[in-house]
Each structure stands twice: as structure tokens, then as C-alpha cells.
Amino acid sequence: MIHITHPTRDGLLADIAARFATGEGFTLATLNLDHIVKLRRDPAFLAAYLVQSHVVADGNPIVWLSRLAGREVELIPGSELIVPLAEMAAHMGVPVACLGATRETLDQAVVRLKEAYPGLRIVARIAPPFGLDVTGPAGDGMIAQLRTSGARLCFLALGAPKQEILAARAAAALPACGFVSIGAGLDFIAGSQTRAPRLVRRLALEWAWRMASNPGRLTRRYAACAAILPGLASTARRQRGL
Known part of the structure; x- marks a missing residue:
């Protein structure tokens, strides 16, 4: 059974800030109905989800279902966490990595984030190869790049289930780094995809x-x-x- 661990945005951000201050890593997944469908079909995805330290509600149906069960939670889409976390990282001196999407999207997203948050240090931008197997040598190589970069916050834009599975693997190897699964979030920042009005x-x-x-x-x-x-x-x- 998957549970929402952090029902409010303020509580989530306060917990992450505390972890940055103490050097403690984390993994953050954003639960929606599509994830629940995949969780029922994919044992590897379920295993990765069960070890995520933070799970928030990404999708109004999750918010409504939680309310029906008697638990109030806020809607916290992964793509909407990039800005507050980038701002927090710039303020606290936390080095950041961006992993996923295309090289062009990464470059444009990095430019826009640095313009918006002076002092933000992007120490790695990793565009995965086509057909990436996050459980194989390519996944190992990306984890090695993150280790070398010294990143303490990594935005994972690989889509489910790859990003959550990689987060679980990488967190075991890099326990001082926070991994945030954001789906198409970097595409929205770069402007290569347009979000709904x-x-x-x-x-x-x-x-x-x-x-x-x-x-x-x-x-x-x-x-x-x-x-x-x-x-x-x-x-x-x-x-x-x-």
C-alpha cells in the first residue's frame, strides 16, 4: 500500500530544507492514477515506490480519494516543485543535477533556472541515451556521473517508472543526495512542452x-x-x- 507521506507543500519543503542542512538525502515520488495503474502491473516499480522517502499527491483524483478516506492532502505536482527547490538550493548553496529529457531541453532549462536564481550551481546535466535501461550499465554510469559531480539535489525527468527506479538505486549509492522525480518538468521550464493553462x-x-x-x-x-x-x-x- 502506497501512502502520501507529506500532505502539505509547506511541510514538504520544510523537511527538505532540514535535510539539506544536515546532509541527509531523500527520494520524492509524485503519486497519480497512472502510477497506480503501473504499480499494479510492474513489481520493480512497486518495489522502488515502497522505498521512496517522500510521496506527495500529483493529481486531483489522489487528493479527492484521500479526502474521501478522511485525510486532507494538497495537490503537489512534481513539475511545480522545480522552482521552489531551485530557489532553496540557490539560497542554501546546494549543488544541483538535472537528469533526463534531451540535451537541448537541459541546456535551455539550466539557462532559465540560473537566470531566475542567481547563485544556483548546476553541476551536472545528463541527457540519457535512447532506450535507457536504468537497471543496467547505463544506469550505473549515470549514478557514477552524479557521484563525481557532487550534486546534492537531482531532478529526474525520465518519466515513470524509470525515474523512480533510478531514484531508488541512486539513493542507495548516494545517501546524501535528494532525488526528485518530475516527469516533464524540465520540458515545461525550457519551453519545449506547454503545460495546460x-x-x-x-x-x-x-x-x-x-x-x-x-x-x-x-x-x-x-x-x-x-x-x-x-x-x-x-x-x-x-x-x-x-
Whole structure:
């Protein structure tokens, strides 16, 4: 069973700041319905998720299901953590690595982050090879690059389940580094992908906006997510005693 470990953004950021101050690492996963679908099918993904030190709600259905179970949690998308964590890293002198996406996206994202947060030190930018196997030699090589760089915060933009599996592996090798799985977050920072408008997000319709922009890839994904909702709602009601 996967649980939300940090229900509020302020509490999450305060905990991460404390870990930066003491040199303690962490792994942060952002739970959504697509992850739950994958967790049921992929034992390696589940094993990686179970060792994440921080899990937050990335998706309104997770927020609603938690509320139905009697637990209030805030919506904390992974892509929205890049800015506050980059600002915190600049203020606290924490060296940062960006891993994932393409070289062009990484370069543009780094430029924009450094412009926004003077003093931010990006010590590694790692664009993975096509068809990356994070459990094989390529994954080992990226972990070695992170070790050499001295990074203490790593934004992982590989998509699920690769980013969470790599985070679990890398955290065991680099216990003083924090790993944050952010999906397409660096693409949003760089401008190579466009996120749904703010009003669409406030109306909890980002999923519809995304599906309309890429129906071929996302229709089946969202259908699988919708199919598990009734069972999840029933479980949440039982947890609350309804």
C-alpha cells in the first residue's frame, strides 16, 4: 500500500530544507492514477515506490480519494516543485543535477533556472541515451556521473517508472543526495512542452487538455486510470468507515 507521506507543500519543503542542512538525502515520488495503474502491473516499480522517502499527491483524483478516506492532502505536482527547490538550493548553496529529457531541453532549462536564481550551481546535466535501461550499465554510469559531480539535489525527468527506479538505486549509492522525480518538468521550464493553462488546471481539467493535445498516446492511459477509480473510491470509503 502506497501512502502520501507529506500532505502539505509547506511541510514538504520544510523537511527538505532540514535535510539539506544536515546532509541527509531523500527520494520524492509524485503519486497519480497512472502510477497506480503501473504499480499494479510492474513489481520493480512497486518495489522502488515502497522505498521512496517522500510521496506527495500529483493529481486531483489522489487528493479527492484521500479526502474521501478522511485525510486532507494538497495537490503537489512534481513539475511545480522545480522552482521552489531551485530557489532553496540557490539560497542554501546546494549543488544541483538535472537528469533526463534531451540535451537541448537541459541546456535551455539550466539557462532559465540560473537566470531566475542567481547563485544556483548546476553541476551536472545528463541527457540519457535512447532506450535507457536504468537497471543496467547505463544506469550505473549515470549514478557514477552524479557521484563525481557532487550534486546534492537531482531532478529526474525520465518519466515513470524509470525515474523512480533510478531514484531508488541512486539513493542507495548516494545517501546524501535528494532525488526528485518530475516527469516533464524540465520540458515545461525550457519551453519545449506547454503545460495546460492555469484556469484549466484550477478546474481540474488538465487531463482533458493533455488528452486533446495527444489523443493517440493518452486515450488508453486515461481509460485505464478511469477504470480503477470505482475500486479506489470504494476502498477509500471503507478506510473512513463509510
